[in-house]
Amino acid sequence: MSQDFEQARSSTHEKLVDRLDELAQGKDVKSLESFAKAYLGMYLDLDKALLPDERVMLLADDDILESIWSGFDAVLNSRSLPAPEAIARKYAEDQRMPEGYIALAAMDRQIRRHDDDVAIVEVDDDVIESLVCFHYVDRNELQNRWMDYVIQHRPTLFSDALLRFWRTIQDYGVERYPGFREVLSKQEFEQVLQGLVLPVLQTIRRINKKLLLPLMLSAFRYVSHQDLLHTCRTHLASSEYMPVVHHVYWLATAYLLAPDEYEAMLFDYVGRTREKALPLLNFIEPVIRDADNTGLDISAGMLAKLLYMIAPKFRPGRDQFGRLDDNVQKIVWLFDLLGQDHSQQARLAVQRLRRIRVMRLYSDYLDRVEQAQSRAGMAQL
Numbered sequence: 001m002s003q004d005f006e007q008a009r010s011s012t013h014e015k016l017v018d019r020l021d022e023l024a025q026g027k028d029v030k031s032l033e034s035f036a037k038a039y040l041g042m043y044l045d046l047d048k049a050l051l052p053d054e055r056v057m058l059l060a061d062d063d064i065l066e067s068i069w070s071g072f073d074a075v076l077n078s079r080s081l082p083a084p085e086a087i088a089r090k091y092a093e094d095q096r097m098p099e100g101y102i103a104l105a106a107m108d109r110q111i112r113r114h115d116d117d118v119a120i121v122e123v124d125d126d127v128i129e130s131l132v133c134f135h136y137v138d139r140n141e142l143q144n145r146w147m148d149y150v151i152q153h154r155p156t157l158f159s160d161a162l163l164r165f166w167r168t169i170q171d172y173g174v175e176r177y178p179g180f181r182e183v184l185s186k187q188e189f190e191q192v193l194q195g196l197v198l199p200v201l202q203t204i205r206r207i208n209k210k211l212l213l214p215l216m217l218s219a220f221r222y223v224s225h226q227d228l229l230h231t232c233r234t235h236l237a238s239s240e241y242m243p244v245v246h247h248v249y250w251l252a253t254a255y256l257l258a259p260d261e262y263e264a265m266l267f268d269y270v271g272r273t274r275e276k277a278l279p280l281l282n283f284i285e286p287v288i289r290d291a292d293n294t295g296l297d298i299s300a301g302m303l304a305k306l307l308y309m310i311a312p313k314f315r316p317g318r319d320q321f322g323r324l325d326d327n328v329q330k331i332v333w334l335f336d337l338l339g340q341d342h343s344q345q346a347r348l349a350v351q352r353l354r355r356i357r358v359m360r361l362y363s364d365y366l367d368r369v370e371q372a373q374s375r376a377g378m379a380q381l
Contacts, residue, residue, distance in 0.1 A: 026074030
């Protein structure tokens, strides 16, 4: 052990030797927080290769250690951990929550003491709810292995805690929702999303447009089309102050679910503006690509209508290297998708696009679509 750590242990002993009971009962939160951060690997001067217990042992001698471990457990089992709503309030107001680090360290230590068997660690549901929120607020070096167990075996408890947490953050006018992006992006949360996506869509209205897109994609996967359409109608009924991108996403979702009902509304809203055509393109492209997982039936007529709304706003030129613009590439993909449909409806849709003057910009791609359809027709003879 280096001289620096020997001095740290000596200093810790002098500071805490007369307060062991307070430490063991979880009352000296300030001191316990420092040891919890060491346990969680949050200090740069402590070797990350060491086991969590060993990092704390560098800072405290045997006389102090027993009280530290007892203090960890006391905080975890005190029944006084803040609920998701209280954690959200403190987070929104940038208030420190030292008990979070202590509880996370204590939970991890209990699991290690039980040979990593999360199932036999007895922790109340309200404690798990707090831990879930602390996991996203108090990032650290540990994997928090108990999270995997909760996600797989208690998805409803997990989703309820996050929903209460995010709703309260929203109530304070904050649009940063810890955990939001991770839950949407990782496959391990599939069971959680099945019960979380719909209530989030119904109640969380302040969502960054970059997060709203993956949320809506999850909605097509995990929410019944009937419930999703009902939610669209509710949002669109109060869309007066909705940001443009959000409005486009909700209106496009409604169109994909009920094209006859929402075609004219979407067409009128997008109009001739690139400002609205671009988010529409960025929205429908990943949604249509994921059609196998969403159960959506994208007809040739719908594809043609979407191309009519979007394509004329983007001139299909190439750069000095002969590459198409990213947006044009997405549009060309939609044309190719139309070319893969060999039905009579698809042929008629292409003919209608031919008759629209502004679609002459993409006459070469319409030629390609018709050629693909003709080859398919010849192959069937």
